[in-house]
Amino acid sequence: MDEISDSAARAARDLRVVFSRLRRRIREVAQDTDLSPSQESALTLVGKHGAATASALAAAEGVRPQSMATTLAALDQHGLIRRAPDPEDGRRQLVTLTETGRARIEGNRQVREEWLARAFQDRYSEQERETVLAALALMDRLSRP
Numbered sequence: 001m002d003e004i005s006d007s008a009a010r011a012a013r014d015l016r017v018v019f020s021r022l023r024r025r026i027r028e029v030a031q032d033t034d035l036s037p038s039q040e041s042a043l044t045l046v047g048k049h050g051a052a053t054a055s056a057l058a059a060a061e062g063v064r065p066q067s068m069a070t071t072l073a074a075l076d077q078h079g080l081i082r083r084a085p086d087p088e089d090g091r092r093q094l095v096t097l098t099e100t101g102r103a104r105i106e107g108n109r110q111v112r113e114e115w116l117a118r119a120f121q122d123r124y125s126e127q128e129r130e131t132v133l134a135a136l137a138l139m140d141r142l143s144r145p
Contacts, residue, residue: 081096
């Protein structure tokens with residue numbers, strides 16, 4: 001096996017640290033104080049999956065079904081999700097977003113995107129933004145199989 005260069009190891013370490021810090025910061029920007037991070041994550045997951053069972057959401061999130069049930073109960077109390085019988089199996093329930101839940105996700109996405117765009121505008125020159133775009137095109141290759 002080929003040895004990993006010092007620059008590759010440093011790039012991997014630095015990227016992980018910067019990505020984690022940036023992810024935390026982006027989450028903080030639109031973080032509503034009435035939902036926990038796990039509830040926010042589950043809400044986003046329901047939005048991405050559309051109608052899904054609690055067990056499917058638990059598997060996608062990598063948590064126990066009991067933990068997901070607790071999280072979904074909290075989202076239900078906030079009026080962000082609805083449950084309906086699965087038309088294919090009446091013993092199961094499908095979870096979907098309410099209009100309030102959909103609006104919350106969209107509002108958070110918009111706030112985060114605007115914060116990030118403003119940060120790029122205020123903190124970087126045009127040339128630096130072009131450099132970031134070029135680096136992102138290179139980074140995109142990491143996310144592909």
